[in-house]
Amino acid sequence: MRRRRLGVALRRMREDSGLSTETVGRRLRWSASKVSRIETARIGVREADIKRMLRLYQAEDHALTELLALAREAARPGWWTRFxxxxxxxxxxxxxxxxxxxxxxxxxxxxxxxxxxxxxxxxxxxxxxxxxxxxxxxxxxxxxxxxxxxxxxxxxxxxxxxxxxxxxxxxxxxxxxxxxxxxxxxxxxxxxxxxxxxxxxxxxxxxxxxxxxxxxxxxxxxxxxxxxxxxxxxxxxxxxxxxxxxxxxxxxxxxxxxxxxxxxxxxxxxxxxxxxxxxxx
Structure with missing residues (x-):
């Protein structure tokens, strides 16, 4: 659920910046499918990659802080994984x-x-x-x-x-x-x-x-x-x-x-x- 929230937020920021997944992939030297998989929560994303994406989207500092916090939560295993x-x-x-x-x-x-x-x-x-x-x-x-x-x-x-x-x-x-x-x-x-x-x-x-x-x-x-x-x-x-x-x-x-x-x-x-x-x- 946290990964979904993160993906939705990244997609919204990309769309607000007027960039396609192909353009983002090309500028970050990724495939467009990687961008799509991040946004649809099919794969996780590293903090370093989030920073690169948000710099490309020209996101404000508070958005970077919020999304990095969300990314850390998304990477943390839920308590149910201990069973x-x-x-x-x-x-x-x-x-x-x-x-x-x-x-x-x-x-x-x-x-x-x-x-x-x-x-x-x-x-x-x-x-x-x-x-x-x-x-x-x-x-x-x-x-x-x-x-x-x-x-x-x-x-x-x-x-x-x-x-x-x-x-x-x-x-x-x-x-x-x-x-x-x-x-x-x-x-x-x-x-x-x-x-x-x-x-x-x-x-x-x-x-x-x-x-x-x-x-x-x-x-x-x-x-x-x-x-x-x-x-x-x-x-x-x-x-x-x-x-x-x-x-x-x-x-x-x-x-x-x-x-x-x-x-x-x-x-x-x-x-x-x-x-x-x-x-x-």
């Missing part, structure tokens, strides 16, 4: 989530991964492993990845997250009563974060347009370029879709669900009542 064997689609989602400005999530069965306690997450991962067998090392790796992702909600990252949970999520047993009680208490704690909005869709609310669980990732513009929204469905196999029609439909569904859900304060009170009535000691 050997992580499936490519899972790593891709981690990379996109890591760069997102806003996440909108709907869930009807279980608490979303970003909000799960460790005990709850372990039960969910082990439960899936009963269907698709996985060795203990893989289960532990997936658990660590899920816990690592949750750092996005804390400072300094503070990902903006808006979540709609069906009330059924509060009632579905995962593990035992103690695990459920601690999980719901965790939801109430997270609801206090300034970057977090949590809403509950009551059981008696209209469910006629509800889809499967999904997450929409939206990205802040970079150099006046708006990156497409991504929709992620936590079904097997995992899917990442950037098609504008599909993401627009999911955004409309999310807004539809929001209008039928309880407000944040009322949602927390419902969670508190559920803890007392269903999962209390």
């Amino acid at each position: 050997p064997g992580l499936p490519q689609d899972q790593a891709a989602y981690c990379a996109l989530e890591d760069e997102a400005d806003l996440a909108l999530a709907y869930e009807a069965q279980v608490v979303p991964g970003l909000l799960q306690t460790e005990d709850y997450a372990r039960c969910v991962i082990r439960g899936w492993a009963e269907i698709v067998p996985a060795p203990p090392a893989i289960i532990e790796r997936d658990l660590q990845v899920r816990m690592k992702r949750q750092e996005l909600l804390q400072e300094p990252r503070s990902l903006r997250l808006s979540v709609i949970l069906d009330e059924a999520v509060l009632l579905h047993l995962v593990g035992d009563a103690t695990i459920m009680r601690r999980q719901l208490e965790r939801l109430m704690e997270l609801a206090d974060l300034p970057n977090m909005e949590l809403r509950i869709l009551p059981l008696r609310a209209d469910h006629s347009a509800v889809l499967h669980a999904f997450t929409l990732l939206e990205f802040a513009p970079a150099f006046e370029i708006v990156f497409p929204t991504v929709v992620h469905s936590e079904i097997h196999p995992m899917s990442l879709v950037q098609d504008e029609t599909v993401t627009y439909e999911h955004r409309r569904v999310f807004d539809w669900l929001s209008r039928r859900s309880l407000g944040p304060a009322e949602s927390v009170r419902l969670i508190e009542r559920t803890v007392e009535r269903v999962w209390g000691a």
